[in-house]
Amino acid sequence: MKKKLWFASFFIILISIIVYWFYFSKPISFPTNEQLVAEMNSVFPEATASIIQDTIPIDERHVLAPFISKGDDYGLSYWVWKNHKWKVVSIDTKGKPMLWKLNINDPSSLYFVWNIHPKDQLSSIHFYLIRDRGYHITQGIEHYNPRVQMEERVSLQEKSYGLMELPDDWVKFMNAYNKVESAKQSPERDMYFGWIPYDQTDKGIFPENSVNGTSYSNGEVGLEYVMILNKGDIEIPR
Template sequence: MRRRRLVIVVILIIAAAVIVFFRTYDGKPGPLPNVDEIMAELNEFDSKADAAVVLNNVKLTEQQVFIPFVSSQGIHGMGFLKWEKRKWSVVRVDMSGRPEVRITDHSDPSGRYVVWNNNPLEKVKEFRFYLIRDRNAGMSNGVYYYVPRVQMEMLVNVTEHPYGAMPFPDEWAGIMREDEKLNKAPAANIMDNLFMQSYSQPSTMYVGYFPVYANDAPLLGSSSKSGDEDTEFLMIMNETDLERPQSD
């Protein structure tokens, strides 16, 4: 009798494990829905999408896809599909089309993409994307420290690429990894490693962009954005936010 009960318990445990596995296992991504199905999914997710034309589907990872689209009113929007629970689902729609960061891997800065879908009526000629770390200086544990400024630039010709998904450059990802190590570093002898300071305030690193418009570009109002856990918004920068090399 005892052995029979043990067998029943083992069977129940195995059955529960199988159920949990199939409920959580996403499996290998299947083929993407067709264009009509994608538009229907976008419009069902957000009635304001009113998607009428899908411009492309851009694979970010095997499980995530970027969908630039145009509404019936000519608004340029962005949709994001994710393979979850053994099916493709829309997880977010943005109707501004303006640049933002899409995160595909929260554990590694290289798992980030800058995405955009610019409306040609805005007459943007170029996006200048920047990775910025503000300089910082002070004293911690009786030791003076100095964190130098980082300003890395990447240019995109919007006339040639009105929409896109640009992976973070290796240089950007490398700088961000080093910055994360610096922020997590314990108190250390600054003479052992000049770049492993322990300071009270972590460095501020962010990504922003500077849009370059044509001379006859119209005046644009602000647009609101709402994100999800995989979205990072970009700061719109001014010339005064940037540092230029001093000319002789």
């Protein structure tokens, strides 16, 4: 009996070690640029990745790797430590801004990411969080929601690529907004993100070299498209 109990205890401990190693162990060193390129072109040949511009850790389990393809496209690859290995979970051959959601329920874990082609000659990107104004009547009670418009400017003078954590005031607003909307029977979902690209003369332009690419995803990444806006979409305070 004691021998059986010993074997059972040993088996449970062994399984626990294996589960921890496979699911919860800390990441090992990130792959080399050559390994990244090989992995990307293996899982998504259309990427034709050639040069890794940088590897940008968001936390110990998430890394953004902007790259240049053999066809001179500027793209983005998203890497996650999972099941005891680094995996490329998504690849975009163009580097238009996207929102990477590490935790969809936590606004503080959302990041804008981008890699703009130098041919577009952008000087800056202006990111926006917008909640449209609205009016409705519920059970005879009138409700008016004022417009919310938050802006954050990012310079592209030094690098074509980058990431930006949501500002603290954006996070506070989103937490309050999500709390109110989750309590409603019919959430309005009238909040969205957008961006406007500006050239060297501070003129809003369309970055044709940084959009309309192809992409790969294994379904294990939270990415949200960020709407490109026009100056006419933005309200200027009087």
